Amino acid sequence: MEWSIRADRPVYLQLLEQLEAAVASGVYAPGERLPGVRELAAQAGVNPNTMQRALAELEARGLVRTQRTAGRTVTDDAQAIAAARRALAERHARDYLASARALGLDDNEAAALLAAVIQEG
Amino acid sequence: MSFLQFDNVTKYYGNRPALQNVTCGMEPGRITGLLGPNGSGKTTMLKLAAGLLQPTAGRVLIGGAAPGPETKKLTAYLPDRVSLPRNFRASDAVALFADFYADFDAAKAVEMLRSLGVEASQRIASMSKGTQEKTQLCLTMSRGAKLFLLDEPLGGVDPATRDYILSTIIRGYTEDATLVISTHIIGDVERILDDVVFIQNGTVAVADSAEHLRETRGKSVDGIFREVFACL
Numbered sequence: 001m002e003w004s005i006r007a008d009r010p011v012y013l014q015l016l017e018q019l020e021a022a023v024a025s026g027v028y029a030p031g032e033r034l035p036g037v038r039e040l041a042a043q044a045g046v047n048p049n050t051m052q053r054a055l056a057e058l059e060a061r062g063l064v065r066t067q068r069t070a071g072r073t074v075t076d077d078a079q080a081i082a083a084a085r086r087a088l089a090e091r092h093a094r095d096y097l098a099s100a101r102a103l104g105l106d107d108n109e110a111a112a113l114l115a116a117v118i119q120e121g
Numbered sequence: 122m123s124f125l126q127f128d129n130v131t132k133y134y135g136n137r138p139a140l141q142n143v144t145c146g147m148e149p150g151r152i153t154g155l156l157g158p159n160g161s162g163k164t165t166m167l168k169l170a171a172g173l174l175q176p177t178a179g180r181v182l183i184g185g186a187a188p189g190p191e192t193k194k195l196t197a198y199l200p201d202r203v204s205l206p207r208n209f210r211a212s213d214a215v216a217l218f219a220d221f222y223a224d225f226d227a228a229k230a231v232e233m234l235r236s237l238g239v240e241a242s243q244r245i246a247s248m249s250k251g252t253q254e255k256t257q258l259c260l261t262m263s264r265g266a267k268l269f270l271l272d273e274p275l276g277g278v279d280p281a282t283r284d285y286i287l288s289t290i291i292r293g294y295t296e297d298a299t300l301v302i303s304t305h306i307i308g309d310v311e312r313i314l315d316d317v318v319f320i321q322n323g324t325v326a327v328a329d330s331a332e333h334l335r336e337t338r339g340k341s342v343d344g345i346f347r348e349v350f351a352c353l
Binding site: 005006007008009010011012038039041042043045046047048049050 | 150151152284287288289291292308311312313314315331332335336339340341342343344
């Protein structure tokens, strides 16, 4: 997967966000085995301990699990993945709404604009 | 206790102080950045840990022991300048390290050199500075050491290759090893650091975890560094 890590925010949070998005969007498929911690850290160009911490949090959220034999895999719980996808999409929707409001659109205009953009494809 | 411990260390060169009362520790399984401007004392600290210099006062401990033949076996030191014989080929350097260090993995070194585009038959003298540094880094990182001391590992390497070198370091080091990287090019390195120690005029100015600094100050380590050293 593609990583984009900036240095002015805690790296742990950015890893968590990007891993969550990767699982929610299917970059890592349900049940797929993840690369090892160090390999993931090398790909992202970050510290292995920081990557470990992000993966542990992802596990606490039920999106990945550690299996003694298979290493770390993405959950095959479709509901958990769908819930994560919805939560992320909702966050983007709220960001859009906030930007539209900041530009002076009222909420009806914001909704109409989104509908129009969808229609245009 | 830290694997590498500086305990009230002072070092004079003649009557010029290089380090004054430095106390700090580097932990196993973590990567520590030793950060400071040129001449702040970073290289002196690494040389003390490598056993190449003796402190004027205070002590340096590696796994509880003073630097000596026993700790040197556990320590992989990358000097800030290229120290390989100029008439050597890259392959001769691999053979030298294999002879010299029991923990050296020659196959790993050959593979790393290949992946960084260094020809085994190339002579050190005919390499660019960046390629010489890459060669020396590959050799150092191919040791199964407990303590890695890397003095400016990215100094002569072009920015495009830096990320690749950093991932090579991450993939390469022994699990539970203590890694110390000195640099003044902080922006490129900070994402791989657990802990940072800022050295200012031979004293410790800041010692903290990189994430804690970002959380509490809302800035990159590079940004904080510029702030700390701007008022000089």
